Amino acid sequence: MSKLQSIFESNKNWSADIKKEDPTFFERLSNQQAPKYLWIGCSDSRVPATQLCGLDAGEIFVHRNIANLVINTDFNCLSVIQYAVEVLKVTDIIVCGHYGCGGVAAALSNQSLGLIDNWIRNIKDVYHLHREEMVKYVKGSEEECNRLTELNVSNQVYNLANTTIVQNAWKRSQELNLHGVVYSLKDGILKDQGICLSSDKDIEEVFKLS
Ligand SMILES: [Zn+2]
Incomplete structure (x- = not known):
């Protein structure tokens, strides 16, 4: 059997x-399939995109990796974004992190875990970018991990906005909104991070492509 x-x-x-x-x-x-949404979330088995949004199969296009990262050299993630934006013509991309994320916790520790250290390193960069705020948290506390989870989501939304795929869509006047949310494993609720990028006006000058 x-x-x-x-x-x-x-x-x-x-x-x-x-x-x-x-x-x-x-x-x-x-x-x-004609989904309106692309979901970029964590691989964590407790964060199933379709189920927690109360949607059916066919309603959400999904990419998941450890700690929901959008890395500009990750052709897997970029290919999903391109197909979702240019072929499926999704109108909204949701980057979803979650409290209690093992990837974020690993980034806050100094333990070496092997190959994955190279992936986790991207979250350490987010910490470094926000170190003035992050050093105020008690090392190893839940609050420290939660805050880095939120900052990581915001950072990935901006990484997404900086991709050629998203910038080209906006140049074509295609409707495309980028959102950042964080999911709580404790109550199953999504917390809006208050980010919604809909045009290149929110991109830092150095990343803009003419
Ligand atoms: Zn996670």
């Missing part, structure tokens, strides 16, 4: 339940 037997069984039940509720659901989705 397959070690994935329980997965196959629950998959059959899920499919049957949906067909019962909405007989044409799979037929509709197999013809096309």
Whole structure:
């Protein structure tokens, strides 16, 4: 018996339940997807994009990596963004961090974890950028980790705005809004970080491409 037997069984039940509720659901989705949102979130198993937004399959295009980073040399993330913006024409991109993020906690420690140190290093850069504020927190405290999580999300939203993909979309006058949110594992609530970038006016001059 397959070690994935329980997965196959629950998959059959899920499919049957949906067909019962909405007989044409799979037929509709197999013809096309037209999500309005691109979600860039953490790989953490406790932060499932579609479920926590109360959306159905087909409504959100998803990219996840450790600590929801948008790195301008990450062709995986950039390819997802390009496809979402240029082909699917999503109108909103949501960068979602979460409190209690292991990636952010790792960035605050000095422990070496192997290859992933090179990825985590990007979060250490966010700390360094905001070190005047960050040094005020008690080292190792929950508050320190929570604040770096929020600052990391803001930083990734700006990284996103600086990409050629987003800048070119805005030049074409394509509607595209970038948002930053943080999810709480404790109550399942998304906290808006008060960032919404919709044009290149919010980009620092040095990053603007003519
Ligand atoms: Zn995380």
